[in-house]
Amino acid sequence: MADLTPRTPCAGLLPFRAGDVRLTEVDAGRITSLMPGPEQAAALDAALRDAHGLGWPDPGRAALGEDAAVVWTGMDQGMLMGPAPDATLSAHAALTDQSDAWAVVELSGEAGPAVLARLVPVDLRPLAFPVGAVARTLIGHMHAGVLRTGPATLRLLAFRSMAGTLVQELRGAMEGVAARHGLDGAGSSR
Template identity: 35%
Template sequence: MAETAISRTAVSWTPRGAWAGIAQAGQIGAAGPAGVTATLLDGFGLATLIAAPGGTAALSGLVESRAGIALPATPKIASGASHDAIWSGPEQWLLRATARDGFAGLLEALSTQAAVSDQSDARAAVRLSGSCVRNVLAKGVMLDLHPSAFAVGDVALTSIAHVGVHLWRLADGPEGSVFEIMVARSMAGSFWSWFAASAAEFGCRVSTGRG
């Protein structure tokens, strides 16, 4: 039997951001001044930390010595110069680094005090601001996000259009409140479909940035 020669070509894999093929910089919906600004965040390091039983204090001390922030004991976000610690449940946190350089070494050090799982390529994140940001979020978030009820630094685990999200409020910007939302990368497309439709009436400027 004659053998058929099969040509094999080397496959080159190119890393893709979480929003690639889903969202891009530009304008959504109404023309003119944008009522909402969406900044697609990329390039950050992210890991889950789960403290060992009775080991929260030791883990928090280690995070503070290595990253300059203490782990919040309540649904809050603690931010430093290059890292954020985001509450995600009793004795559980997300640790986010602005850049991934050196992040693996930090996680290795923290693994002496916690169960650590690198999630850098598993989540998609977006920062939302603008005069109409609450109007958009009110279409899908079943939480009271008024400043009197949801303060700067507050964190919530909730859902938007049946998509589980991690949401928190950052320090106010020139146009008022600023929120960040993180979703599982596999659900980024579903979340963006909801967001783009919800923000269209107010006009939305989409840009890219670092986590």
């Protein structure tokens, strides 16, 4: 009989460390696409604040909370990450569960921006890309999202079908940066 045990997108691929940079898979909880209806952005903002304590983010930004985030993903588009959406949100936006569609990883360490400089055409250094900043961009040749969640932490979202390629690209860049800087621990899975 077939084994139908669910697997995460990066199962068996992570964690990985090279130098001072660590790559781990993140359980982002439920991921719900939010698309406000015409003239509904303000009402959705109020409903999000009432239900989840976070408002609708400005373009290129995310509202970050303890157990939830509302992340801008494009014009009149965002994602609620963490909890299931409160039922009141559906009066103001189209809601779509996308939890199984995404691979979510976290790159942590001071050299994280140097690693991503090899793959991402966006300046991700903390002064240019502060906590709460979001970019829809490319990681290598893959469409992806990048979110800064802390001073030395970047969360990366790519399509689940590209999880293996995402990890392979990031591992190669991590090893390259670690080797360039002569750091110990290049290429360890810990």
